[in-house]
Amino acid sequence: MEKLSYASESSASAWTTYLRQIDRVAPYLGELARWTDTLRHPKRALIVDIPLQMDDGTIRHFEGYRVQHNLSRGPGKGGIRYHPDVDLNEVMALSAWMTIKCAAVNLPYGGAKGGIRVDPFSLSEGELERLTRRYTSEIGIIIGPQKDIPAPDVGTNGKVMAWIMDTYSMNQGTTVTGVVTGKPVHLGGSLGREKATGRGVFITGREVAQRAGIGIEGSRVAVQGFGNVGSEAARLFAEAGARVVAIQDHSATLYNEAGIDLAALGDWQTRHRKIAGFAGAQEIDSEAFWEVPMDILIPAALEGQITLERAQKLRCRLVLEGANGPTYPEADDRLAERGVIVVPDVVCNAGGVTVSYFEWVQDMASFFWSEEEINLRMDRIMTEAMSSVWDKASEKACSLRTAAYIVACERILMARQDRGIYPG
Numbered sequence: 001m002e003k004l005s006y007a008s009e010s011s012a013s014a015w016t017t018y019l020r021q022i023d024r025v026a027p028y029l030g031e032l033a034r035w036t037d038t039l040r041h042p043k044r045a046l047i048v049d050i051p052l053q054m055d056d057g058t059i060r061h062f063e064g065y066r067v068q069h070n071l072s073r074g075p076g077k078g079g080i081r082y083h084p085d086v087d088l089n090e091v092m093a094l095s096a097w098m099t100i101k102c103a104a105v106n107l108p109y110g111g112a113k114g115g116i117r118v119d120p121f122s123l124s125e126g127e128l129e130r131l132t133r134r135y136t137s138e139i140g141i142i143i144g145p146q147k148d149i150p151a152p153d154v155g156t157n158g159k160v161m162a163w164i165m166d167t168y169s170m171n172q173g174t175t176v177t178g179v180v181t182g183k184p185v186h187l188g189g190s191l192g193r194e195k196a197t198g199r200g201v202f203i204t205g206r207e208v209a210q211r212a213g214i215g216i217e218g219s220r221v222a223v224q225g226f227g228n229v230g231s232e233a234a235r236l237f238a239e240a241g242a243r244v245v246a247i248q249d250h251s252a253t254l255y256n257e258a259g260i261d262l263a264a265l266g267d268w269q270t271r272h273r274k275i276a277g278f279a280g281a282q283e284i285d286s287e288a289f290w291e292v293p294m295d296i297l298i299p300a301a302l303e304g305q306i307t308l309e310r311a312q313k314l315r316c317r318l319v320l321e322g323a324n325g326p327t328y329p330e331a332d333d334r335l336a337e338r339g340v341i342v343v344p345d346v347v348c349n350a351g352g353v354t355v356s357y358f359e360w361v362q363d364m365a366s367f368f369w370s371e372e373e374i375n376l377r378m379d380r381i382m383t384e385a386m387s388s389v390w391d392k393a394s395e396k397a398c399s400l401r402t403a404a405y406i407v408a409c410e411r412i413l414m415a416r417q418d419r420g421i422y423p424g
Helices: 012-028 030-040 088-104 125-139 158-172 193-212 228-239 262-272 286-291 308-313 329-337 351-365 371-396 400-419
Strands: 044-053 059-070 076-083 110-117 148-152 220-224 243-248 253-255 282-284 296-299 318-320 341-343
Touching (some): 012 030, 012 400, 030 400, 088 110, 088 400, 110 148, 125 158, 193 228, 193 341, 193 371, 220 228, 253 286, 282 286, 329 341, 341 400
Parallel strands (some): 076 110, 220 243, 220 296
Antiparallel strands (some): 044 059, 253 282
């Protein structure tokens, strides 16, 4: 379970960022543009009250959410976030980005997202389990393997998914493994799921670097966020010959021009649950992270990290968005002006939802694949998705982000158009 507490602007700006991205893509959609408002309105938003009896006998109330943004291409898909800053605007934005992400990678899903406004690290395991089970019972009316399939996100993990699956199954009267993904392998989870998002960041980064003439071997990489996504992406880049020179988490910013020993840092983090105090690198000021000499930046924390001011400082050639919505539109523009290539989140970090799709398929068939098979299938899907986006960017003379939105929105709105409106 990853704990992050980076400073960011209000969550309302996440939804605003998404709407601005839709405004930018609309002129490229031709006749489909008449359906664009479909993307500006979530299909369904559920707000639930979650009463919880604490270990000391007191009763506290927490607010939970589940938003289904668009279901034109299939059941909703998206994680559940436990974080003190979760609110409806943030969950709406995250669900919308899931709609775009699933379509950009051509998975048969719509977009959804959920969350509870809570610091999970302030709860005992028993309190966390009771919170999760009550939340599951409250949102159980709209989730299901053919309706909406949750997954882990910030503050949740495989154990939380197991509690959700069990609660939903008890209420249904039969075991329903396909109601969530990201479960433990022995409960119907998929091999390769935990590392999938970070692996996808590497795959898309590798493909774009090759097309842009950026050599990975010898390149300098900086990573914000050292959870499942950031640590796996960093490891794969290091294996490919890159030097990971800077890493930032909620506790510290580390810098070592010669390269950080990732195995040693991983061991330190496992023991101390933070990277602060690691002896193999120099601790620098958090804002200095954005001025470190680097070739590749991987923001793999929370949304709203690359502001206009930070975009002006960055000294890199390639940004790989491991997090959802880390770059503000004005920062996007500034990076483009400076010749920095941004691989957008909706493709770059889609490895997780891709392997979640594999997990769902395996659960439906009760037939499971090897990790090698899963990695090969993911590599093919991610490579094809990145190739489609790159070609669309070349065709339309636009950024990779706009190209990804064109590809995704064409697929979503074509489905919306062909399904029609019921009742007519």
